[in-house]
Amino acid sequence: MRKFTKLLHGDSAFYEAIVPTDLQESELRKAKNKIRDRLRVRIEAATKTKLGMEKTVAPRFRTQGSWAYRACVQPDHMPPQEMDWDYGVYLPVEAWEETGTPRVAAAAYFELVEALLGELAHEQGWRLGKDKNHCLRVHVAKWAHVDVALYAAPAEQFARVSDREIERVEKRAFDAATASLEQLNEASEISSQDWDDFEGMMVATRKGIWEPSDAEVIAGWFRDQLKIHGDQLQRVWRYVKAWRDHNWQEGGPTSVLLMLAICRHFSKQPGRDDKALAHVAQFIPAAVAGDYYEEGIDSEHNFNRLDATQRLDARNRAILLERALRESLTNVTQPKSAVVIALRGQLGQRIPNREADVETDSPADKVRETPARPVVTPVVKSSYAG
Template sequence: MRKFHKLLHSDGALYEKLLPTNEQEKALREAKNTIKQALITGIKHAATRELRMEKEVEPRFRTQGSWAYVACVQPARQPPQEMDWDYGVYLPVTMMEDKATPKVAAKAYFDVVEGLLTQLAKREGWTMGKPKDRCVRVHVANWAHVDVALYAAPEDEFAKVNDRLVEAKAYTADHAASVSLERYAEIEVEQSWDDFEGMMLAKRDGEWEHSDAEKIAGWFRFQKETHGDQLQRTWRYMKAWRDQQWAEGGPSSVCLMLVATQHYEKHFGRDDLALIHISKHLPHALAHDITEDGIDPGHNFNRMTADEREDARKRAQIFADELTKARTNVVQPKSAVVTGLRALWGNRVPDREQDLEPESPAQQVRDTPARTVVAPAVTSSYAG
């Protein structure tokens, strides 16, 4: 048996190359802050006119998605892939009597935000993205965009929506300890929204839909606290594999996160073993509905079509087979192992044969499945 953990997680290995750079993070944060200020001013002025609200309101904001999870990865194919920052804007609204629908018109809300961002993009030299059903996309660089999602929060819940600052220690697991506190001064992180009820997402077609974004965030936050950073790393490896294999499309990040978490087993100091274990379940998972009772019982997070699922299943099977072969096929030369792994993730896997090491006998014993042993036949005997 061989171990290839060092090709995944060591100095100059795959994981290090997946992390956003300081400059990228700074540029995206500044763009996000510029968007935030424009929306604060613009929505406040539009509240009583276009949105027909009873008084001026100031929206609140929350970083979501991969930056909130600390799981963003460098694009493997640029273009068309880009780094993104998901950003939620929240308005306090009075709900209808049935508590199901905000009084604010979703279409008006969408139009106001899109109009404000279009004006801002012209001023900043940015470009607007193609129309999206559930967000407004702004390309803030040739390598990055910000997706702004529009939410309504019941007025009694709105006071809980808030930006919070995080100290550098929350992020040092992914970055060098020498990084200054200034770099983190404006990064927003997850808040305890687990008990929030009634959050609604505005759609471009004018409909409102219940949002599960905060339920997903709360669920994954608990899982990461329970299982540790290795779970987060395996999810990043899977996202990077997806980006390498699909120029566009493929399984969603949420789908990959759910599969990784549901099938995670901790292997201390062995990201390769943790990833191999998850990969064995990936083909079947991507070919079927993906649900999680801890988030929303019965809700299917796998939105791929039947053809897309079959394509994903085949690619995931190759992924699982190649990872297993890298560990178990000790006959193949080390160069072939590295070549096989680079076929999964590209040249971000270092060409370092020395990082392939023999597995200890103790590890091999632990990984050998137990076998049932037939009890020996015992004949009767008599003393005396």
């Protein structure tokens, strides 16, 4: 058996090349905060006058998607690919229709926020996209955008969150009378701890209708998986997303579909990201080839958005990935250079061109890679002197 885990994770390895830099995260976070600060004040001011709500309410905000999961990757083809930050705006709504939708008009909500983001984009030299139905895309740099999705949820759920936030604020030794504007803006962010309490989320669309949202369910489900499997799961998901970005400049399987397939079949391999990646790669062809459901999230929702032609293409490409990883691990007769070439062919040129990091397994490796198992303490019978 061969191993190439040092090419994936370690000094100047693939993982380091695909993770966003501190500067990129800082720039995206600044843009996200500017969006939050503008929308927090302006939406609150418009809740009665433009949205027809009975009283003024303040929206809440939450980072979603890959940044919430800490699974964002550097695009392999820039342009057309861009780094994205998914950001949710949550409106507390007291009045709901019998159909389970908010009485606030989805179209009015969408149009209000689109106008506010348009003003901000003009001021900042950004560009507002018009091609998304379930979110508003703000291009904040040549290499990045922020997708703003608009949600509504029952007001009483926000009240519970607010009560806990007040307690946290008091523990940090400031209150509403002394808090700065920056602190108030930060307090409007919904934490992961609070997120699990939300149910019945609806998302506004450009078409002017409300649709049920499963974003909160997916987020909670993945956090549970991460608690079980640890950081290696996160890294393997990033490797597979990087494979997707390398093979499709546009389109391809969604990040959520890949995440669900990886979590379902993940097998922890201590110190061996190569084996963990090769293991889940066996199941990706089937995952992208047909409908995909996850009982733990929504047994009736199909997470595979690809059409028949795209599914066949994705399956064929996933088979090539699985084959390259398997051959790289098991074919000890091929030159080490061939392993590097095969991996770069599937994952891109960010795989280091280092033959020395392709090594041969040893018996000691198997011992180190075997996870520790709890040992039952033996029963020691009492002994009596004399």
